[in-house]
Structures are given as C-alpha cells and as structure tokens.
Amino acid sequence: MNFSFLGGERCGMTLDERNTPEERMNLHEQVYNIVWILLGIGICTESIRLKLWDVSWGPGPGFIPFLAGFFIGGTGLLLFISESSKGWEKKRPEPFWQDPTTRKRIFYILGGLCAMALLMPILGFLLTSILITSFMLRVIEPQKWLAVIAISLASCFLVYWLFFSLLQVSLPKGLLGV
Amino acid sequence: MDIFHNMQLGFSVILSPENLVYCFLGCLVGTLIGVLPGIGPLATLSLLLPVTYKLPPVSSIIMLSGIFYGAMYGGSTTSILVNIPGEAASVITCLDGHQMAKQGRAGAALGIAAIGSFIAGTISTVGLNFLSPILVVAALKFGPPEYFSIMTMGFVATMFMVGGSALKALLMIALGLFVSSIGIDVVDGTQRFTFGFSNLMNGADLVAVIMGMFGVSEILINMEEMAKREIFTSKVKGILPNRKDLRDSALPILRGSLLGFVFGVLPGAGNVTASFLSYSMEKRFSHYPEKFGTGVIEGVAGPESANNSAVAGAMIPLLSLGLPCNPVTALMMGALIIHGVQPGPMLIIRHPEIYWGVIASFYVGNVMLLILNLPLIGIWVQFLRIPYRILFPLILLLCVVGTYSTNLNIFDIWVMIVFGVLGYFLRKRDYELAPFILALVLGPLFEQSLRQSLILSVKEPMIFLHPISLTLLVISVLLLVILIWDRWKKRKGLV
Numbered sequence: 041m042n043f044s045f046l047g048g049e050r051c052g053m054t055l056d057e058r059n060t061p062e063e064r065m066n067l068h069e070q071v072y073n074i075v076w077i078l079l080g081i082g083i084c085t086e087s088i089r090l091k092l093w094d095v096s097w098g099p100g101p102g103f104i105p106f107l108a109g110f111f112i113g114g115t116g117l118l119l120f121i122s123e124s125s126k127g128w129e130k131k132r133p134e135p136f137w138q139d140p141t142t143r144k145r146i147f148y149i150l151g152g153l154c155a156m157a158l159l160m161p162i163l164g165f166l167l168t169s170i171l172i173t174s175f176m177l178r179v180i181e182p183q184k185w186l187a188v189i190a191i192s193l194a195s196c197f198l199v200y201w202l203f204f205s206l207l208q209v210s211l212p213k214g215l216l217g218v
Numbered sequence: 219m220d221i222f223h224n225m226q227l228g229f230s231v232i233l234s235p236e237n238l239v240y241c242f243l244g245c246l247v248g249t250l251i252g253v254l255p256g257i258g259p260l261a262t263l264s265l266l267l268p269v270t271y272k273l274p275p276v277s278s279i280i281m282l283s284g285i286f287y288g289a290m291y292g293g294s295t296t297s298i299l300v301n302i303p304g305e306a307a308s309v310i311t312c313l314d315g316h317q318m319a320k321q322g323r324a325g326a327a328l329g330i331a332a333i334g335s336f337i338a339g340t341i342s343t344v345g346l347n348f349l350s351p352i353l354v355v356a357a358l359k360f361g362p363p364e365y366f367s368i369m370t371m372g373f374v375a376t377m378f379m380v381g382g383s384a385l386k387a388l389l390m391i392a393l394g395l396f397v398s399s400i401g402i403d404v405v406d407g408t409q410r411f412t413f414g415f416s417n418l419m420n421g422a423d424l425v426a427v428i429m430g431m432f433g434v435s436e437i438l439i440n441m442e443e444m445a446k447r448e449i450f451t452s453k454v455k456g457i458l459p460n461r462k463d464l465r466d467s468a469l470p471i472l473r474g475s476l477l478g479f480v481f482g483v484l485p486g487a488g489n490v491t492a493s494f495l496s497y498s499m500e501k502r503f504s505h506y507p508e509k510f511g512t513g514v515i516e517g518v519a520g521p522e523s524a525n526n527s528a529v530a531g532a533m534i535p536l537l538s539l540g541l542p543c544n545p546v547t548a549l550m551m552g553a554l555i556i557h558g559v560q561p562g563p564m565l566i567i568r569h570p571e572i573y574w575g576v577i578a579s580f581y582v583g584n585v586m587l588l589i590l591n592l593p594l595i596g597i598w599v600q601f602l603r604i605p606y607r608i609l610f611p612l613i614l615l616l617c618v619v620g621t622y623s624t625n626l627n628i629f630d631i632w633v634m635i636v637f638g639v640l641g642y643f644l645r646k647r648d649y650e651l652a653p654f655i656l657a658l659v660l661g662p663l664f665e666q667s668l669r670q671s672l673i674l675s676v677k678e679p680m681i682f683l684h685p686i687s688l689t690l691l692v693i694s695v696l697l698l699v700i701l702i703w704d705r706w707k708k709r710k711g712l713v
Contacts, residue, residue, distance in 0.1 A: 119386070138442075157618075
C-alpha cells in the first residue's frame with residue numbers, strides 16, 4: 041500500500057511523471073526515517089520493560105511512552121515506504137549543506153555553545169561569554185578585532201546587567217569571582 | 219452586569235502603574251522582535267520567560283501577552299519593507315505589502331497594517347471578554363475523558379492545519395509526548411528514560427527544550443541565510459493611508475477580524491492559518507483577484523487583521539479550559555504553572571485578578587501598540603539596519619543565560635544544545651516544530667487524563683462515550699477522515 045498521499049503534494053500524475061529528479065527518493069529523508077524507526081523500536085522496548093499495565097493501578101509507567109514510541113516508529117515506517125515508492129535517484133544526492141561555509145558556521149556555533157557549558161563553571165559567566173562570543177564573531181563572519189571586542193563586550197555586559205544586576209539571577213562566578 | 223463589574227476589576231489591575239509598565243514593555247519588545255527577522259515570538263517568549271520569574275503572575279502574563287500581540291503588529295514591518303517576514307503569520311503580507319513598498323506606498327501598507335491590527339485586536343478582545351466566561355461554565359463539567367478527548371482533537375486539528383506533511387506532524391506530536399514522559403512517573407515513582415542522569419528526574423526542562431528548539435535552531439538556520447539578507451536603506455514616507463485605501467480596507471479588516479478570532483479559538487489552527495485563509499478569502503471576494511500579489515491593499519489589511527485577531531482568540535481555550543491551542547499559549551501556560559497558577563475553569567474563581575486583568579490588558583495593549591506602531595514606524599525601520607552578525611551573539615547569550623537561570627543548572631544548557639541540534643535537523647527537512655511543543659506542554663495533562671480515564675473505565679466502560687467526550691472524539695475522527703481523503707484526492711489528481 042502506498043502511504044505517500046499523507047506526506048507530499050503530488051497531484052494528478054502517473055508514477056513516471058511524478059518521478060522527476062526532485063521527486064525521486066531523497067537519501068537524507070530516508071536516513072531520518074530509519075532513525076525514527078530505530079528510535080520507535082528503542083522507546084517501545086524500554087516502555088515494555090517499564091511495564092505497560094498494572095493490575096491494581098491500570099496503565100503503567102510505560103504506557104504513554106509506548107504509545108509515543110509506537111507512533112514514532114510507525115510513522116517513520118510509513119514515511120520510509122512513501123519515500124521508497126518514489127524510486128531511486130540516479131544522480132548523486134545533493135549534499136546536506138549546500139555550502140561548506142555554512143557547515144563550518146554551524147560547527148563553530150555548536151562548538152562555542154559546548155565550550156560555554158564546559159568553561160562557565162571554571163571561568164565564570166562573564167569571562168567565558170566574552171571569550172566565546174569574541175571567538176564566534178571573529179570566525180563566523182570575520183570582522184575587525186575592534187568591532188569584535190566592542191560587540192562582544194556590549195552583548196555580554198548587557199546580558200550580565202539584565203540578569204545579574206536587574207533580575208538578581210545568580211550566574212556562575214568561576215575562579216575569578218565574576 | 220456581572221461582566222462589567224469584573225471588567226472593572228480587570229482595568230483596576232492593568233491600570234496600576236506597575237502593570238502598565240509591564241504591558242508597555244511587552245508591547246515594545248514584541249514589536250521589536252516582530253520587526254527583527256530571525257527571532258520569532260516563541261523564541262522571544264522562551265528567552266524572556268526567566269525574566270518573568272521575579273514578577274507577580276498577572277504582570278508576567280500581561281507582559282508575555284504583550285510580546286505575543288506586539289510581535290504580530292511588528293511582523294508586518296519586515297514583510298512590507300524587506301520582503302522577509304518578521305514572524306510566520308506575516309509571510310502572506312510579503313506578497314502585496316512588499317509590492318506596495320516597491321511602488322513607493324510602504325507608508326500606506328504599514329499604516330493599514332497597524333490600523334487593521336488595532337481594530338482586529340479590539341474586536342477579538344470583545345469576543346474574548348464575552349465568550350470566555352461562557353466556556354468556563356461548560357468546562358466545569360469536564361472530567362478526565364473530556365480533557366483527553368479535547369486534547370486528542372487538538373492534536374488531530376494540528377495535523378490538519380500544518381502546512382506540510384501530516385505524517386511528519388503526527389511524528390512530531392508523538393516525539394513531544396515522548397519527551398514529556400521523561401522523568402519520574404507521578405503514579406508509581408518509576409524513572410523513565412532518565413539514562414541515569416539525576417537531573418532528568420524532573421523531566422527535560424521546558425525552557426531548555428524550547429530555547430534549544432526555537433532559539434538555538436533559529437540561529438543555526440539563520441547561519442545559512444546570513445549572506446542573503448537584504449539591508450533596508452530607503453526612507454518611509456506618509457504612514458497614513460488615504461481615503462480610498464481606508465474604504466478598500468474596511469471590509470477586509472472586518473472579515474479578517476472575525477476569521478482570525480474563530481481560528482484563534484480552534485485548537486491547532488492559530489494566527490498563521492488565519493492570515494493565509496484571510497488572504498484567500500479576500501482574493502475570492504475581490505472584484506480584481508488577478509491583481510493580488512501586485513500591491514493590493516486588501517492583501518495586507520485582511521491577513522494582518524486576521525493574525526492579530528487570532529491572538530485574543532487563542533487566549534480563550536487557555537484561560538477557560540486550561541488548554542493552549544498553539545505553542546505560544548502553551549508557553550504562557552507554562553509560565554502560569556511556574557508561578558503556581560493552574561489555568562483552566564477554576565482560574566476565574568481562584569484568581570479573578572489574573573483572568574480579568576489579562577483580558578483588560580488586551581484593550582490597553584492594543585492602544586499602546588497603535589501609538590508605538592504608527593508614529594514610531596521610522597524608529598522601527600532603523601532596527602532593520604542592524605546586521606544579523608551583530609545580533610546573533612546577543613540572542614545566543616540570552617538563550618544560554620535564560621536556560622541556566624531557570625534552575626541555576628549547567629545541565630540545562632546541555633539539554634538546550636541537544637534540542638537545538640535536534641530542532642535544526644528537523645527544520646532542515648521541513649518538520650514543523652509547533653506540534654512538538656504543543657504535545658510537550660500538553661503531554662503531562664494528556665497522560666494524566668488518559669490514565670485516569672482508563673482507571674475509571676474499569677468500573678464504567680462507557681466513560682469515553684459521555685456526550686461531550688463522544689462529540690469531541692467524533693470530530694477528531696471526522697477531521698482525520700477529511701485529512702486522509704483530502705490528501706488522497708490530491709494524490710489522485712482529483713483536485
């Protein structure tokens with residue numbers, strides 16, 4: 041059975057007409073669908089271990105996660121079948137990131153965030169945020185050092201003032217005490 | 219007369235100097251984020267949620283509401299001037315609004331958007347004022363099966379309304395329900411999917427998840443489009459529409475207001491659907507539908523009125539049933555719960571000052587927004603000149619500190635990063651995040667009402683067949699059938 045009618049908008053065409061290069065099976069999409077199927081199986085397995093039904097309490101702790109897992113895996117499977125029905129793409133699939141610069145930027149942002157989470161308890165909020173935002177500003181779209189430092193200091197002190205001074209949120213102090 | 223007495227209470231709450239300031243701040247921030255592309259109302263609400271912890275509950279909801287409807291006002295500015303919607307509900311405004319700007323009529327477009335928004339906001343607030351208390355009376359009869367059924371209907375309606383794939387929307391709902399189930403089971407204390415992290419015993423923090431899904435993923439997505447951004451440099455002249463503009467816009471504003479209000483109330487629909495439908499409706503009613511997309515003022519007046527009207531409409535299910543029908547109201551519900559206030563039918567009895575104060579704040583907020591948007595449009599335009607490379611570190615810092623400040627826990631920053639990556643990958647392949655957030659917020663209540671209903675059904679097997687519950691379930695099934703039929707017809711080429 042073809043379930044693609046729930047997924048895309050492929051009006052009034054025969055299978056061959058539908059399978060224009062853009063409408064052929066997308067490899068990235070299939071990777072996503074496989075992840076959903078595996079995630080669904082994982083959640084259902086763990087939910088069964090947690091207990092789906094208890095004689096005295098009724099639905100057990102695994103009941104809702106099992107339902108969620110069933111729908112995640114089941115929907116992933118339907119999407120997989122729907123995508124497979126489009127047929128194989130003959131040419132090489134388009135890269136996930138069209139532009140290598142974008143990929144670099146994404147990794148810089150994520151790397152910066154991870155570094156922030158790691159360094160904040162050691163260096164404190166202010167120092168960590170100044171270092172990381174300066175790094176991001178410098179590498180993501182290279183700017184002059186003066187601009188980098190000015191934007192970084194302004195952003196960090198604004199957030200520090202808002203949360204620490206105004207809202208009295210206790211921010212990590214680190215070794216330097218700020 | 220009771221309603222007028224209650225509104226008196228509401229106005230006494232909103233007209234206190236403190237709440238007026240918070241309402242103004244909400245409107246100001248909302249307009250600003252509406253103007254700035256790359257950060258929507260949901261991301262801003264999640265960023266500012268920790269800011270409201272120190273405020274009284276009524277002030278925080280007044281401020282958050284102000285951000286919501288302020289963003290709807292401000293969203294039109296970028297759509298009209300630079301053809302980039304400030305938020306999703308203003309996408310359709312780009313079509314005619316930007317064309318008007320190209321023809322040198324940006325002022326008229328911005329003016330009619332602000333005037334339409336004001337009229338629509340006021341009409342829908344009157345609706346909220348009168349309809350909400352009626353719904354409260356009905357909601358008092360709701361038990362677990364009714365709550366389960368109405369939430370099921372909300373989920374199905376969300377699948378129905380999302381623009382893309384219904385299957386992907388279903389998957390997002392299931393994923394949201396799964397994430398909401400992480401933590402200790404409230405019934406028997408079993409740890410679910412905590413993977414040994416004691417920090418996950420209370421579940422994944424809502425603010426961290428939302429901040430990651432909307433804030434961080436938004437920044438990552440914007441990294442791909444940073445180079446393409448157009449900076450607005452021209453001047454905006456004459457913000458008051460002429461007499462013909464006003465005459466042409468009168469009916470679209472009225473129709474948009476009514477449509478927006480109805481769609482705001484419906485679970486899963488919201489302002490985005492309302493604005494798109496209003497545009498189609500205006501095109502259908504128009505004597506010159508072929509001119510739509512070339513700079514027709516009705517194409518701005520209708521959708522802008524509809525998306526503003528939907529804001530007050532969306533507050534009805536939240537305030538009277540305790541059910542958010544879109545992610546923004548879901549976040550507001552989260553804010554109320556954090557303050558120890560449970561939205562729902564008992565809200566009007568236990569916290570009348572919050573209930574009526576919030577409603578009254580919509581009237582006051584709309585007047586503030588008209589003042590902020592009409593004469594100050596020149597100032598808002600200046601913000602469009604700020605390049606994104608300067609803005610993103612500030613947004614990122616707000617995400618990190620906002621997440622951390624909820625529980626003062628570094629672990630939440632890791633949760634935010636994980637969900638930021640997840641949100642980014644989902645958005646890359648057109649998975650809608652709104653159904654995920656809706657299910658995440660409603661998850662605990664959905665689980666509780668389903669489990670309670672199932673326990674009750676041992677003694678009373680027909681519990682789901684009570685009139686209200688049955689009606690809601692039948693509507694859900696009908697919606698599902700229509701959805702499948704519609705997609706089937708499209709595939710077969712019957713439409």
